[in-house]
Every structure is written in C-alpha cells, then in structure tokens.
Amino acid sequence: MNTPRASGLLASELAAVTLGVSGLDTGLQRNGATVLHLDWQPPGNDDPGVAWDLARATHDRSTDGKSLGFAIDRANAEAVGRVLQAEPTWVDVALAAREIWPAMGRTLLHAGPPISWAEMCGPMRGAIIGAILYENWATTADEAKKLAGSGEVRFAPCHEWGAVGPMCGIISPSMPLVVVENRVHGTRAFAPFMEAGGARTLRFGAFGDDVSSGLKWIERVLAPTLKTAVTAMDGGLPLKPIMAQALHMSDDVHNRNTAATLMLLRYVAEALIRPGMRKDLVAETLGTLRSDDMFFLSFSMAACKATMDAAHGVRFSSMVTAMARNGVNVGIRVSGLDNEWFIGRADVPVGLYLPGFSEKQANPDIGDSAITETSGLGAFAMAAAPAMVQFVGGTPQDALRYSREMARVTITRNPGFTLPALDFVGSPVGIDIRKVIDEGMRPVINTAIAHKEPGMGIIGAGIVQAPMQCFTTALQTLVAKYAAFE
Amino acid sequence: MNTPRASGLLASELAAVTLGVSGLDTGLQRNGATVLHLDWQPPGNDDPGVAWDLARATHDRSTDGKSLGFAIDRANAEAVGRVLQAEPTWVDVALAAREIWPAMGRTLLHAGPPISWAEMCGPMRGAIIGAILYENWATTADEAKKLAGSGEVRFAPCHEWGAVGPMCGIISPSMPLVVVENRVHGTRAFAPFMEAGGARTLRFGAFGDDVSSGLKWIERVLAPTLKTAVTAMDGGLPLKPIMAQALHMSDDVHNRNTAATLMLLRYVAEALIRPGMRKDLVAETLGTLRSDDMFFLSFSMAACKATMDAAHGVRFSSMVTAMARNGVNVGIRVSGLDNEWFIGRADVPVGLYLPGFSEKQANPDIGDSAITETSGLGAFAMAAAPAMVQFVGGTPQDALRYSREMARVTITRNPGFTLPALDFVGSPVGIDIRKVIDEGMRPVINTAIAHKEPGMGIIGAGIVQAPMQCFTTALQTLVAKYAAFE
Numbered sequence: 001m002n003t004p005r006a007s008g009l010l011a012s013e014l015a016a017v018t019l020g021v022s023g024l025d026t027g028l029q030r031n032g033a034t035v036l037h038l039d040w041q042p043p044g045n046d047d048p049g050v051a052w053d054l055a056r057a058t059h060d061r062s063t064d065g066k067s068l069g070f071a072i073d074r075a076n077a078e079a080v081g082r083v084l085q086a087e088p089t090w091v092d093v094a095l096a097a098r099e100i101w102p103a104m105g106r107t108l109l110h111a112g113p114p115i116s117w118a119e120m121c122g123p124m125r126g127a128i129i130g131a132i133l134y135e136n137w138a139t140t141a142d143e144a145k146k147l148a149g150s151g152e153v154r155f156a157p158c159h160e161w162g163a164v165g166p167m168c169g170i171i172s173p174s175m176p177l178v179v180v181e182n183r184v185h186g187t188r189a190f191a192p193f194m195e196a197g198g199a200r201t202l203r204f205g206a207f208g209d210d211v212s213s214g215l216k217w218i219e220r221v222l223a224p225t226l227k228t229a230v231t232a233m234d235g236g237l238p239l240k241p242i243m244a245q246a247l248h249m250s251d252d253v254h255n256r257n258t259a260a261t262l263m264l265l266r267y268v269a270e271a272l273i274r275p276g277m278r279k280d281l282v283a284e285t286l287g288t289l290r291s292d293d294m295f296f297l298s299f300s301m302a303a304c305k306a307t308m309d310a311a312h313g314v315r316f317s318s319m320v321t322a323m324a325r326n327g328v329n330v331g332i333r334v335s336g337l338d339n340e341w342f343i344g345r346a347d348v349p350v351g352l353y354l355p356g357f358s359e360k361q362a363n364p365d366i367g368d369s370a371i372t373e374t375s376g377l378g379a380f381a382m383a384a385a386p387a388m389v390q391f392v393g394g395t396p397q398d399a400l401r402y403s404r405e406m407a408r409v410t411i412t413r414n415p416g417f418t419l420p421a422l423d424f425v426g427s428p429v430g431i432d433i434r435k436v437i438d439e440g441m442r443p444v445i446n447t448a449i450a451h452k453e454p455g456m457g458i459i460g461a462g463i464v465q466a467p468m469q470c471f472t473t474a475l476q477t478l479v480a481k482y483a484a485f486e
Numbered sequence: 487m488n489t490p491r492a493s494g495l496l497a498s499e500l501a502a503v504t505l506g507v508s509g510l511d512t513g514l515q516r517n518g519a520t521v522l523h524l525d526w527q528p529p530g531n532d533d534p535g536v537a538w539d540l541a542r543a544t545h546d547r548s549t550d551g552k553s554l555g556f557a558i559d560r561a562n563a564e565a566v567g568r569v570l571q572a573e574p575t576w577v578d579v580a581l582a583a584r585e586i587w588p589a590m591g592r593t594l595l596h597a598g599p600p601i602s603w604a605e606m607c608g609p610m611r612g613a614i615i616g617a618i619l620y621e622n623w624a625t626t627a628d629e630a631k632k633l634a635g636s637g638e639v640r641f642a643p644c645h646e647w648g649a650v651g652p653m654c655g656i657i658s659p660s661m662p663l664v665v666v667e668n669r670v671h672g673t674r675a676f677a678p679f680m681e682a683g684g685a686r687t688l689r690f691g692a693f694g695d696d697v698s699s700g701l702k703w704i705e706r707v708l709a710p711t712l713k714t715a716v717t718a719m720d721g722g723l724p725l726k727p728i729m730a731q732a733l734h735m736s737d738d739v740h741n742r743n744t745a746a747t748l749m750l751l752r753y754v755a756e757a758l759i760r761p762g763m764r765k766d767l768v769a770e771t772l773g774t775l776r777s778d779d780m781f782f783l784s785f786s787m788a789a790c791k792a793t794m795d796a797a798h799g800v801r802f803s804s805m806v807t808a809m810a811r812n813g814v815n816v817g818i819r820v821s822g823l824d825n826e827w828f829i830g831r832a833d834v835p836v837g838l839y840l841p842g843f844s845e846k847q848a849n850p851d852i853g854d855s856a857i858t859e860t861s862g863l864g865a866f867a868m869a870a871a872p873a874m875v876q877f878v879g880g881t882p883q884d885a886l887r888y889s890r891e892m893a894r895v896t897i898t899r900n901p902g903f904t905l906p907a908l909d910f911v912g913s914p915v916g917i918d919i920r921k922v923i924d925e926g927m928r929p930v931i932n933t934a935i936a937h938k939e940p941g942m943g944i945i946g947a948g949i950v951q952a953p954m955q956c957f958t959t960a961l962q963t964l965v966a967k968y969a970a971f972e
Binding site: 245248249250251258259262263265266267269270273279282283286287289290386387389390395396420421422423424 | 731734735736745749752755756759765772773775776876906907908909
C-alpha cells in the first residue's frame with residue numbers, strides 16, 4: 001500500500017486555500033475543489049522596493065544581533081520607554097508671542113504638515129482669515145485674505161514649534177495657551193483652549209466678530225482665571241492620572257473628554273475657591289468647563305505632545321512621534337528621522353453627519369489631535385469609550401476591535417493606560433512604521449469632521465485611517481539613512 | 487420497510503438529554519448512550535405548592551384575558567411604567583426630626599426589614615451605639631448599649647419612613663438628610679449623607695468620638711452648604727439625567743459613583759460661586775465631594791426610593807418595590823402586597839477582601855442600597871461599569887452577564903438608562919417575583935462588605951443574591967390575596 005503522496009491527496013476530496021490574486025481560484029473551483037480565498041497582498045503597497053526595505057529593516061537579522069532589524073528594535077524599546085515614563089503636567093497658561101515665542105512676529109501656526117496659503121483647504125483658509133481679524137492685522141475678510149496671500153504672514157506647523165492645535169489648529173500671537181511640561185524629560189508643549197460656541201469657532205474654520213470676541217473672552221476671562229488656578233496648584237496638575245482614570249470612565253481623551261473635563265473642573269474649582277478671585281470670572285470659567293465636555297482636549301493633546309516629543313530623536317527608531325493632518329495631507333514624523341515629514345493624501349472620514357450634511361460637504365481629515373492616537377490614546381484606546389460610537393458611528397464591538405487591531409501595529413501596551421472592557425489590558429502604544437506596512441494595517445483615528453467651505457464649522461464625526469504612503473516613504477528613508485551603519 | 491419508530495431509534499447510536507435528578511443518567515450511560523445532563527429543577531424551591539401558585543399566577547390564563555396571570559401582567563405594566571416615568575429631583579437638605587418627622591422622638595431608623603436590638607448583627611449594634619453617642623443620649627458605649635436594649639429607643643426600618651440608608655443605614659433625629667422628590671408622582675425620599683473617613687464611619691458600624699465628630703461636621707458644614715447650593719438651583723437638580731449620563735461613564739450608581747459624584751460637584755460648585763457663601767465652608771464641602779468617589783450614593787439611593795415608592799401599591803402587581811438587608815435577613819416588598827416584608831436569610835457576599843480579611847470576618851449582606859438594583863441600576867446595570875470588577879471581583883464579562891441575566895427576571899428594559907457595552911440596550915428593570923421563581927434566578931446585588939464585629943468597618947466588596955425564600959413567600963401571599971378576584 002505504498003501510494004505516492006500526491007495521488008493520495010488528489011484521490012480524496014480536494015480543498016485549497018488561495019492567497020492574494022483571486023484568479024488562482026477559478027481553475028480549482030472548475031475542478032470541483034472547495035476553495036477558501038484569503039484576501040492577502042504582499043506588504044509594501046505592491047512596491048517590491050518597499051517589501052525589500054521592510055525585509056532589511058525587520059527580518060534580515062544576523063545572529064550576532066548587529067543587523068538593522070535589531071538596531072531598530074533596540075531604538076524602539078528606548079523610544080516607547082520614554083512614552084511610558086513621561087509625566088505630563090499642566091504647569092501654566094501663557095501668551096503665545098509675549099511669553100512663549102518672543103520672535104513670533106506675524107506668524108500663524110496651523111495643524112498638520114507644512115502647507116502654503118495657496119494649497120490650504122477651505123476651513124483652514126477660513127481660520128487663517130479669522131485669526132488675522134482677531135489679531136487686527138486686517139479689518140475685513142477680503143483684506144485678511146489678501147494679506148494671507150501676500151507673503152507678509154508666515155505659516156508654520158504647530159508641531160514644529162512644540163505645539164498642537166485641534167482641527168484647523170491655528171495659533172496666533174495674542175492667544176493664551178495651555179502649557180504642559182513632561183516632568184521626566186523636560187519637554188514642554190502648548191495648545192490653544194477650546195473655544196465655546198460650537199460650529200462658529202476658529203478651529204472649524206469660522207471667522208467674524210463673534211469668533212473674534214470668543215477668542216477675546218478666552219484672553220480676558222478664561223486664561224487669567226485658569227492661570228490663577230494652576231498657579232495655586234502646588235507644582236501644577238499631573239495629567240496622566242486624570243487621563244488614566246478617564247479611560248476607566250468611558251473617555252478616550254480624543255473625541256470623548258466628558259470625565260476628564262469633569263476631573264479638571266474639580267481641581268480648578270477647588271483651586272479657585274481659595275485665592276481672592278473675582279467671583280464673576282470664576283463663575284464664567286466654571287460655566288465654560290461645565291458646558292463643554294470637550295474642554296479637556298487641549299490638555300490631552302498638549303500632554304501627548306510633551307510625551308511624544310520626549311520620544312523623538314532616538315537614532316534608528318521607526319516609531320511614529322507625530323501624526324497630523326492639515327486638511328489636504330496627512331504627515332507623520334518618525335523618531336529616528338529628524339524633523340522630516342512623510343506625507344500622504346488625507347481621506348474623508350467615514351462617520352455620522354449632522355442633519356442636512358453628508359460626506360459630499362466634508363473636508364478631508366484635519367487637525368493635530370491625532371497626537372492622541374500617536375500616543376496610544378484616542379481610537380487606539382476606544383475600547384474604553386463604547387459610548388463614543390454614538391458620536392463617530394459604528395458599534396461598541398468596533399470600538400473593541402480598534403483597540404485590538406492597533407496592537408498589531410504598535411510596539412507595546414501601556415500599563416499606565418488600561419482598558420477595562422478588554423480585561424484591563426494596556427492600550428496599544430508606539431506605532432512602528434514597519435508593522436503598519438507588514439500588517440497592511442493603517443493606524444485608525446477618530447475625528448470631528450469640518451465642512452469643506454470656510455466658515456461652516458463641524459458637520460459630523462467619524463473614523464479615518466492615515467495613508468499608507470506616509471509609512472512606506474518613511475521606511476525607505478529610514479533604511480537609506482541607517483543601512484550604512486549596519 | 488415499515489419499521490416501528492421506537493426500534494429505529496434504538497437501532498442507531500443512543501443519545502439522551504436528561505433533566506434534573508442526576509441518577510437518571512446512570513442506566514443510560516451503562517448501556518453506552520451519550521448523555522447530556524442539564525442541571526434543571528422544577529420552579530418553586532422543590533415546593534409543589536409554590537409551583538402550583540406560579541402556574542396560577544403565570545400560565546393559568548383564560549382566553550378572555552380575565553385570569554390572575556393577565557391581571558398581574560397588566561398591574562406590572564402600570565407599576566414599571568411609573569418607574570420609567572419618574573423624575574427624581576434633589577430638592578432640599580433637611581433635618582430628620584426638626585424638619586421631616588417632628589414626632590420622631592427617640593427613634594433610630596435602620597437598614598433592611600424590621601429587627602429587634604437582640605437580633606441585630608454586630609455592625610448594626612455598633613452603629614446604634616454610635617448614633618446614641620452622637621445624639622448625646624448616653625456618654626459611654628456601655629451606657630448606650632444598655633439604653634439600646636432598654637426599650638426606650640424605638641427602632642424602625644428606614645424604608646417604612648420613606649428613607650433609605652447605606653450599610654447599617656442608621657438615621658437619627660439630628661441628622662441632615664438629602665431630600666429627593668419625584669416630580670411626576672410627588673413621592674419624597676430621604677437618605678443620610680456619606681460620611682468621610684472610610685472604615686471609621688457609622689454606616690460600617692463604628693462608634694466613638696471621631697465618628698460623632700464626623701457626623702457633627704456634616705451638620706455644621708456640609709449640610710448647610712449643600713442646602714444653599716440646592717436652593718440656588720432653580721427648581722432643584724434633576725437626578726435622572728445625571729444617573730443616565732453616569733451609566734455612560736462607567737458608573738452603576740451603586741458601588742461606582744465616580745462620574746455621578748463629579749457631575750454633582752460640577753453643579754454644586756457653580757451654585758456655590760454665586761451666593762455670598764463663606765469660602766472656607768465651600769472649600770471644605772468641595773474637598774469632600776472631591777475626595778469621596780461614592781458621595782453620590784446618597785442621591786442615587788434617594789432617587790431610586792422616590793421612584794420605587796411611586797410604583798408601590800398597584801393592586802395585583804408582582805413587581806418588587808424594595809429589596810433591603812439588615813445584616814441578618816433580606817426583606818422584599820411587593821407593589822401589590824401593601825407594606826408586608828417577605829424575608830429570607832442574608833448570605834455572605836462573594837468578593838474581594840482587603841488584606842488581612844476574609845469571608846470568615848464578613849457580616850452577611852447589609853444595607854438599603856439594593857434599592858438601586860430594585861430600580862434597575864447597580865448590578866443590574868453593571869454592564870455599564872466594567873471597571874468596578876476591580877472592586878467587587880470577577881471579570882468584565884461577568885459584568886456584562888449580570889445585565890443580560892437580570893433581563894430574565896425583570897418586566898422590561900429602561901430606555902432612559904442605556905448600557906453602551908450591550909449596544910445601548912436599556913437596563914433591565916422591575917423585578918417580577920414570578921420570573922425569579924420561574925427562572926430559578928435570584929436577583930444579583932453588588933455590595934460593600936462590613937466586618938461582623940461592631941466598630942471594625944469595611945473589609946471588602948462583592949456580589950450577593952437575594953434569597954429565594956423572599957420571592958416564594960411573596961408569591962404565595964400574592965396568589966392567596968388576589969385569587970378570589972379572578
């Protein structure tokens with residue numbers, strides 16, 4: 001009974017698993033075989049050069065531990081270690097030009113990677129006009145538009161100035177900013193306050209007298225009151241415990257900040273009762289914290305930025321330290337690749353729209369708030385925030401799935417940020433560009449959606465993924481830069 | 487080929503499903519049959535009388551809709567409807583004897599069904615001694631003990647006075663109480679404030695100068711400050727929106743009140759900024775709300791009591807309107823059965839103990855806080871609060887399971903209290919004694935655990951179930967009372 005193996009195989013019922021190109025199945029199916037087709041494609045976006053670089057950066061390891069793959073692993077351990085150790089602390093409220101960047105001049109900072117006035121999307125143009133009006137550099141929208149295009153106003157990404165801004169992310173010289181210091185590594189980060197007023201806010205691309213007066217109110221009432229509060233807190237307010245607790249209270253600290261804002265209010269209220277503050281200012285400030293469930297986002301973003309900046313600049317590291325969108329492009333920065341941006345086209349988020357709006361009016365993905373995902377929070381921690389699917393769409397099971405899937409593209413889990421619904425496992429943290437390419441899985445981001453025309457504001461919220469192009473270009477640059485050091 | 491059916495059955499391989507008594511399997515197994523044994527027992531705790539009453543109250547329905555089963559169904563729809571419609575609102579802080587019950591005299595209210603001094607468990611005796619010392623009816627613990635046993639102090643269940651108290655649940659004449667009014671049905675309920683101080687509190691059975699001075703602080707600082715706050719809130723503070731939102735922030739508003747307490751603090755802080763309050767008293771009050779994550783429990787319990795009292799007294803209804811424990815017995819009250827208590831022996835909860843303690847030192851289940859479960863919250867809503875398993879034990883999957891299982895013993899789901907992790911389904915509400923017996927599934931309660939000796943305080947937290955005896959006795963009474971009206 002010495003039957004050759006192949007014939008034995010063909011004698012019984014035929015079943016096959018096919019990978020990739022689906023045409024392979026047809027011949028088998030025609031011959032009556034049961035076929036399970038797996039939707040697989042080789043890593044690297046169909047580019048053999050990327051696949052080769054991935055192999056060099058990952059699998060091509062010598063046994064003496066001296067290969068590029070090992071060097072990157074070691075560097076990533078160092079980089080993500082700094083993320084885990086960081087202790088972001090709210091220490092101050094300071095004015096952009098007067099107290100933080102004295103040489104700011106006529107600079108406007110914006111969200112995402114660098115972009116010129118000519119290339120900017122509608123809402124960012126609207127926000128630039130709004131900022132120029134707020135700064136009194138022009139008195140009408142037309143004048144402001146002309147000035148913006150004249151070359152007399154300098155534009156720069158928030159990220160390059162140690163700052164982060166939500167949505168359009170405009171920071172102008174007169175703005176008071178939240179100042180967060182990472183007590184362990186000394187990095188400082190800045191973020192503008194959340195304006196009250198919903199759609200009619202600078203961050204969503206609105207401009208005009210109401211927007212300017214909202215920003216002036218922040219200067220006049222909110223900022224000095226909160227500066228008094230944080231000054232009264234001896235040594236500032238550690239933000240990591242608040243964020244960790246917020247994850248246990250159904251926040252993801254990106255698009256859900258309900259619990260974190262309440263905790264912030266608790267500390268601020270207590271701090272403000274003690275010194276001799278003007279009661280009307282205190283009441284107005286507490287009223288804002290009470291009515292805006294997203295108020296903590298500025299603190300969360302600045303905390304994540306102060307954390308990720310500490311992990312930037314680790315030679316060989318393939319860990320993403322910034323992921324930011326300007327409404328046209330998404331850019332990432334990688335720890336081992338200096339201050340270079342790796343760019344891909346921004347997608348329109350998939351989500352829930354306010355009545356009367358649809359993806360037709362939606363601007364592509366915008367804002368620096370993806371610093372939360374970069375830092376292992378936001379959509380990466382969405383298992384903590386099932387109630388958020390009422391805002392961004394999907395089901396509570398999707399929220400669990402994002403947190404599970406992102407573990408496949410990250411370096412480790414953060415034991416300081418645990419997810420109750422997943423048996424208290426740590427949130428996945430430290431995006432490794434190699435894993436993103438190898439898994440063919442792009443990092444997920446939850447986000448508000450802006451109208452693509454200036455001045456229209458928020459029209460929905462949803463889920464979006466960073467473009468693969470950012471990661472493939474970054475990998476090629478990483479391999480080119482460090483291959484010589486192998 | 488006209489084979490008789492039975493022989494055909496026996497000719498093939500034999501497989502059987504057996505129910506109940508396990509001895510039935512052995513003969514089958516000996517003959518080589520595959521046996522699946524289901525652990526089932528007839529409803530009614532092995533009592534054929536109960537099973538018969540259950541049949542009369544449930545299945546014995548005439549086609550003209552006039553049977554007892556239909557009458558009970560209709561009554562339950564009315565009773566649970568009142569629960570869904572209730573609008574509990576925090577309206578006042580009032581002194582027990584001076585403002586609420588002028589004829590209170592030397593009465594001490596306690597948790598659970600009625601009990602005499604001689605029968606009371608250790609911690610409740612401790613709390614009675616503590617209350618007598620706090621009231622200055624005696625100056626030493628020995629004197630207090632003697633007075634308690636003398637008959638000169640009257641004991642009564644909180645529930646019978648429209649009140650609820652956590653753990654030992656002692657309410658004495660000098661205590662200020664939270665006053666909650668159900669705006670729809672006009673019912674009012676009262677609960678004592680949560681004392682600061684952890685283990686050394688009256689509610690856990692402690693007594694002595696520190697306990698008395700904690701209670702005096704509530705009289706002197708907390709109560710007048712909160713009375714000012716609630717008075718400043720025009721029309722009081724609606725509690726249902728806070729509780730509903732808290733379920734979306736990982737509270738169950740029984741043993742986890744972190745989010746609800748923060749929301750309460752938010753409203754209180756804002757209310758206190760406006761009137762000309764003494765800053766030191768405001769600061770102390772906010773400090774307490776900040777440091778005690780369970781502070782809202784008094785409000786939650788009073789809200790549930792004001793809700794369930796509105797659903798009490800519906801003729802024919804088999805819905806439970808109170809479920810309360812005195813540390814010896816668990817008692818339930820049923821909407822259609824006047825003010826009668828149906829009693830069973832209290833179990834020791836299964837849970838997590840503080841270092842150095844175990845179930846050996848644990849007092850059986852105690853407290854009126856199971857009014858939250860009675861009202862469809864607490865363990866019934868535990869799917870909302872996965873993080874709580876760190877306190878009561880078990881896994882996040884257990885939390886989901888409790889909310890799913892309790893739907894089998896309740897009348898409906900509450901669309902006002904939704905559970906994000908279960909796709910926003912409403913929390914199960916309205917315990918039907920018929921379903922408890924029919925399913926053989928006792929209502930689940932999450933609870934703190936007190937030391938069985940007086941004065942020792944909290945030693946853990948866990949999960950416990952109400953005894954079946956309460957439900958079977960109540961059912962027999964219900965059928966006896968209403969069978970004549972069929």
